[in-house]
Amino acid sequence: MDRIRIIGGNQLNGEIPISGAKNAALKLMSAALLTDGTLNFTNSPNELRDISSQTELLEHLGCVVTREENRMSVSAANIHTRTAPYELVRKMRTSILVLGPLLARFGEAKVSLPGGCAIGTRPVDMHLNALEELGADIKLEQGYIDAKAPAGGLQGGKILFPKVSVGATENAMMAATLANGTTVLANAAKEPEIVDLGECLIKMGAKISGLGTEKITIEGVKSLNGAEHEILPDRIETGTYTIAAGMTGGTVTLKNTRIDHLSAVLGHLSQAGIEVEEQGTDIVVSREGERLQGVDIMTEPYPGFPTDMQAQFMAMLTVAEGAGMVTETIFENRFMHVPELVRMGADISVQGNSAIVRGVGGLKGAEVMATDLRASVALVLAGLVAEGETMVNRVYHLERGYERLVRKLSACGANIERLK
Numbered sequence: 001m002d003r004i005r006i007i008g009g010n011q012l013n014g015e016i017p018i019s020g021a022k023n024a025a026l027k028l029m030s031a032a033l034l035t036d037g038t039l040n041f042t043n044s045p046n047e048l049r050d051i052s053s054q055t056e057l058l059e060h061l062g063c064v065v066t067r068e069e070n071r072m073s074v075s076a077a078n079i080h081t082r083t084a085p086y087e088l089v090r091k092m093r094t095s096i097l098v099l100g101p102l103l104a105r106f107g108e109a110k111v112s113l114p115g116g117c118a119i120g121t122r123p124v125d126m127h128l129n130a131l132e133e134l135g136a137d138i139k140l141e142q143g144y145i146d147a148k149a150p151a152g153g154l155q156g157g158k159i160l161f162p163k164v165s166v167g168a169t170e171n172a173m174m175a176a177t178l179a180n181g182t183t184v185l186a187n188a189a190k191e192p193e194i195v196d197l198g199e200c201l202i203k204m205g206a207k208i209s210g211l212g213t214e215k216i217t218i219e220g221v222k223s224l225n226g227a228e229h230e231i232l233p234d235r236i237e238t239g240t241y242t243i244a245a246g247m248t249g250g251t252v253t254l255k256n257t258r259i260d261h262l263s264a265v266l267g268h269l270s271q272a273g274i275e276v277e278e279q280g281t282d283i284v285v286s287r288e289g290e291r292l293q294g295v296d297i298m299t300e301p302y303p304g305f306p307t308d309m310q311a312q313f314m315a316m317l318t319v320a321e322g323a324g325m326v327t328e329t330i331f332e333n334r335f336m337h338v339p340e341l342v343r344m345g346a347d348i349s350v351q352g353n354s355a356i357v358r359g360v361g362g363l364k365g366a367e368v369m370a371t372d373l374r375a376s377v378a379l380v381l382a383g384l385v386a387e388g389e390t391m392v393n394r395v396y397h398l399e400r401g402y403e404r405l406v407r408k409l410s411a412c413g414a415n416i417e418r419l420k
């Protein structure tokens with residue numbers, strides 16, 4: 001199994017290009033199922049493993065997907081099955097996002113239930129309830145979601161989400177674009193990736209208003225067309241490298257990103273002593289003072305502090321001065337990085353969904369392993385400042401969501417390499 005070896009202690013200095021957002025790209029690829037026209041994307045994070053998994057799933061359905069440098073095109077002109085099988089869906093929960101589009105365009109879809117995953121049970125009840133509100137008949141059989149639209153197609157409706165869900169908002173929004181009449185999504189998620197998806201759908205001919213607010217209104221249309229769309233920059237990758245620069249104490253320019261999508265993260269990082277300056281579409285990150293300071297955070301739906309930045313923030317707190325409390329409110333089991341950070345010398349105690357992190361003078365390199373994407377990158381961050389060698393196992397988690405991580409960090413002076 002491939003591993004990443006880091007010898008800690010080097011400052012990061014230089015430039016890091018930010019890739020297109022994984023969590024937008026995957027949903028945008030699903031949106032291609034709504035039309036027989038072609039979607040052409042730029043700024044696509046084509047090297048990510050999740051993008052390959054999604055490509056595999058779409059190709060299984062009959063899509064033609066081409067990827068070249070950071071361009072991607074997806075055509076769903078010739079779909080030959082509406083069934084997404086377990087072996088493809090289980091790799092990535094986002095696969096559930098093919099359900100709404102397939103159902104809306106073809107009147108039927110069968111998608112494997114994604115099952116649990118390392119960071120919690122992650123149910124899909126809100127996705128299914130939303131589609132039922134649009135008239136779908138849904139049965140769960142032998143691990144599959146079997147969904148059928150009424151004879152005349154899905155019907156617009158009012159959907160009130162009991163809890164903010166990124167995925168359920170996206171599934172319902174995509175399905176509603178082709179439903180008869182108007183759909184209102186209340187208590188919708190406001191994440192920038194949803195706005196990006198909605199903007200692409202509008203270019204495809206959808207009628208959507210209220211993007212980025214908790215009430216999204218969709219007026220159904222008969223059909224959608226192909227479109228060109230530039231994928232927004234990855235705010236989680238941006239935040240991760242901001243913390244990397246701050247922890248190592250160098251000055252790093254993050255190229256081609258959006259500072260406005262990171263307000264909650266940057267607010268807390270500035271309290272901790274990481275300075276960020278906006279220069280057009282770049283941001284320049286540096287550290288103020290010798291040591292960072294402990295700060296409390298609580299994860300919340302956007303515009304709150306993202307759950308996808310929690311592990312990285314915790315890695316930073318392990319070497320800060322004083323203590324910080326991390327409270328995770330989105331997922332019930334998202335502290336798997338804690339025992340690994342403790343093996344590197346961190347002082348963390350967990351009580352329920354909160355962790356108290358007391359900063360220590362320094363971490364020590366160790367052999368570590370993590371079971372999800374953001375937890376893995378948190379260990380890389382810790383390795384960058386730890387004394388001696390850190391070996392991160394299960395590199396495939398990192399490759400799901402960070403393009404060219406080793407190259408981006410080593411170009412800024414990190415002593416990091418991938419071992420076969």
Ligand code: UD1
Pocket residue numbers: 023120121122123124125126127128163164165166167168189191300301302306307308329330331
């Ligand atoms: C979530 C994050 C998203 C992150 C992604 C990957 C939030 C609100 N969402 O999106 O920012 O990029 O994970 O880590 O921070 N839930 C249900 N029933 C459902 C769907 C969800 O109970 O049908 C629950 C989930 O278990 C969770 C909460 O709702 O507690 C939010 O989940 P949701 O936003 O749907 O998850 P993702 O779309 O995976």
